[in-house]
Amino acid sequence: MRSFWSEPFLWIHFAGLAAFPIFLEITWLGLAVGDPLLPVWLEILLVATVGIIPILWMQLFRPFCIFSIVAVSAKPEKLSDRQRKILTLFKSSSNQIVAVVAAVFLFWVLWQIYFAAPVVATTAAFLPQWRILGLFLAAGAFLASNLFLQVPLSVARVLLVKESEFAAAEAYTSEKISQNFTLPGWQVEQILPLMILEAEGSATPLE
Numbered sequence: 001m002r003s004f005w006s007e008p009f010l011w012i013h014f015a016g017l018a019a020f021p022i023f024l025e026i027t028w029l030g031l032a033v034g035d036p037l038l039p040v041w042l043e044i045l046l047v048a049t050v051g052i053i054p055i056l057w058m059q060l061f062r063p064f065c066i067f068s069i070v071a072v073s074a075k076p077e078k079l080s081d082r083q084r085k086i087l088t089l090f091k092s093s094s095n096q097i098v099a100v101v102a103a104v105f106l107f108w109v110l111w112q113i114y115f116a117a118p119v120v121a122t123t124a125a126f127l128p129q130w131r132i133l134g135l136f137l138a139a140g141a142f143l144a145s146n147l148f149l150q151v152p153l154s155v156a157r158v159l160l161v162k163e164s165e166f167a168a169a170e171a172y173t174s175e176k177i178s179q180n181f182t183l184p185g186w187q188v189e190q191i192l193p194l195m196i197l198e199a200e201g202s203a204t205p206l207e
Contacts, residue, residue, distance in 0.1 A: 001162045004086060010155055013066045016153035017152035019144070024109070026141035027051075031117040032124040033134025038052070042112050043135060051110070051142030052103050055150050059099035062182045063090045064151050071185035079187055084171035087181065089158045099156050102150055110142060 004010070027047070036043060058064060067074040067083060079087075089095070127133070177183070 002159075002161070003167065004082060004166055005159065006082065007086060009066045009068075009083075010086070010159060012069065014152050014155045014159070016148050019148040020152075023141045023145035023148060024113070027110070027138045027145060028113045029124045030134045030136075030138030030141060031120045033116050033127050033137065034129045034131030037131045040114070044111060044175060046135065047114075047139045047142055048107055048110055050139035051146050052106055054143065055146040056099055056103045058097050058182050059150050059154060060092070062180060063095065063154065064147075064188060065177065065181040065183045066090070066151070066155060067191070068184050069191055072188050072191055073185055074191055075184040075187045075189060076174040076183075079174065079177070081171045084174070084177070085166060085169045086158060086170045087172040087177065089161055090164070091180065092157075095144055095154050095157050098153050099150055102153050103146075103155075106146055106149065186195075 031047070036044075065073060065087065067079060067087075124134075127137075172180075
């Protein structure tokens with residue numbers, strides 16, 4: 001077990017992968033609403049642009065700061081040296097490659113479920129059959145599905161880093177975190193209960 005595996009925020013955000021298929025299914029339902037108003041390629045492009053580009057841009061240029069939950073994030077100056085080392089790993093070229101590959105995969109998935117939308121047309125019948133509503137629903141859900149795939153994948157890549165590579169990493173400076181990472185919501189002194197942080201800090205990692 002690597003020493004940084006005891007960081008709870010890594011596992012919290014890795015667990016977010018469970019939400020990915022849920023939002024992908026909502027995307028599928030949205031694409032089944034109404035009859036197409038625009039050419040097929042244009043509808044796919046619209047949903048893909050809204051769903052893929054913002055998250056891909058974030059992961060490439062200002063990666064999501066995992067030291068956050070929902071609408072709050074930890075103040076950069078309150079992060080420990082180990083947590084700032086973890087952030088350094090998120091800025092690696094390997095994580096950028098993962099983000100690009102994931103984006104290509106998600107576009108392929110969108111293409112597949114677009115043409116498979118008639119399969120769930122009956123299930124989507126409870127929604128108002130306005131195509132514009134369906135496209136909005138699909139685009140919003142696809143954006144969320146991208147987030148809940150891209151962030152856990154980047155976390156997984158960091159979890160696979162060798163202990164020696166982690167030890168050699170320099171802690172990201174607190175002053176640059178706000179500039180180079182996406183910190184969602186309100187910044188607070190502390191997110192997790194103190195007892196969890198103390199237990200995590202006192203844990204003895206297995207070599």
